[in-house]
Amino acid sequence: MDATLTLVVDGRPTTLTVDTRTTVLDALREHLDATSPKKGCDHGQCGSCTVLCNGRRVLACLSLAVAHDGDEITTAEGLAPEGERHAVQVAFLEADAYQCGYCTPGQICSAVGMLDEAAAGHPSAVSGDVAAPPTLDRTEIAERMSGNLCRCAAYVNIVTAIERVHAGETAR
């Protein structure tokens, strides 16, 4: 069964006709040549397909494209204007927050979404008092990023990169 839908990918509206079984991840990678979101597990367990959907971090592999008609999808490629880098991308470079790089676009999109959630005052599982405004320290960052696995285990520098962005040490 085919469906025709529009995805606004990195600011560009694109109308496409796909099988209803197509995930947002496959629509991006196989139909729209947006290959920065990666297919790791394809079952919602690794986070490498993380994109922003209408500004919030989600897993593209568990999202059916047909259910996202009209939605704005932002991949790591679309976080900053053409030719520029987002502060989180700069921080990942400066902190050496990756090794093989496969999980990195998902880590970066997840970090961007996570920083917005923290700025909005969302608590986490390690916030001592769930009713109090959270303080984004290394423990909080690690917990909030737990949905993104890195098999090279670059976690220490990923947390450092995000910590620097949060502290305003990296210009956006």
Add this chain to the structure above:
Amino acid sequence: MKPFTYARPDDAAGAVDLVAGDPDAAFLAGGTNLVDHLKLGIASPTTLVDVTSLTSDRIDDLPPAHGDTDGGLRIGAAVRNSDLAAHGRVRAEYPVLAEALLQGASGQLRNMATTGGNLLQRTRCAYFGDRTTPCNKREPGSGCSAIGGWARYHAILGATHEPAGQACVATHPSDMAVAMAVLDAQVQVLGPDGERTIPLEEFHRLPGDDPTRDTVLRHGELITAVDLPAAPIATSSTYRKVRDRASYAFALVSVAAAMEVVDGPDGPVVADVRIALGGVAHTPWRATRAEDALRGGPATDEAFRAAAAAETAGARPIESAVGGNAFKVPLVAGTLAAALRTLAHDPSTDPTEEPG
């Protein structure tokens, strides 16, 4: 994945009509569980009816019930887990619920998963998700691979062990539902015959002689909201979860607890308590035996452990050379005692605290 037709009706009643009229149709909400099951081939609806925008995504104040000064909350079925956990009244008045949500899944999944969908999550039993193995929940009469198999995440209470063709030791995976069990939540449902309210405690069912059914919902019935009654006791509540890694994992054992402690002549006394357990049964397990054992008695670590023992007296752990679950009986005791110590606010009940 089998081909399916996608439908997005104009309203919830239209969605109910579509699903109720087609035994092979299913509702789609956040998709975090169902889309995975489509890929695994353990769900194969021919029509998916998207209800994401058809139920409320708001959290509204409920008027006080008769005799109460405060009202509870109505949580729309489409409210995302992350928004529910971040809500001011949930954090202040129902901390057990915010904590449970935040200990479930990952940030991305919590942004996708809905309140209604979370209650309808299916078991994470590895054999249920693997079509190459026998599973009575997936294929009635085929047997239960977890009994004698890898049963680390499986039930010790209320499971069906015999006959082989009906056996099921699966657990319900939701953290949110365990918290809602101590909040006496009420599930609002719209069906082809109209609306009805199902107490959360009666919403999920034990496997009994039909492990294919997780809940009492009938085909075509749609969750529209979950109501939380006002619960002053819940301001002193917490959720404690034990898992194989520190984050982003399902519960081996979890405890949702709310407790009111008052001073007695011989020390603190449990005035009232509500306890539910996760990771131990086919349902969020309201621990009424433990509650009865504690109510009116001393708020001591010894009493907390005795209450856990009362609850697990009928436990039937699974023996297995490749991963049994007898460890859950002492783990329930330790986790329950730790949760209640947190709520007792009295270091003297905590054997890990050195007297000053």
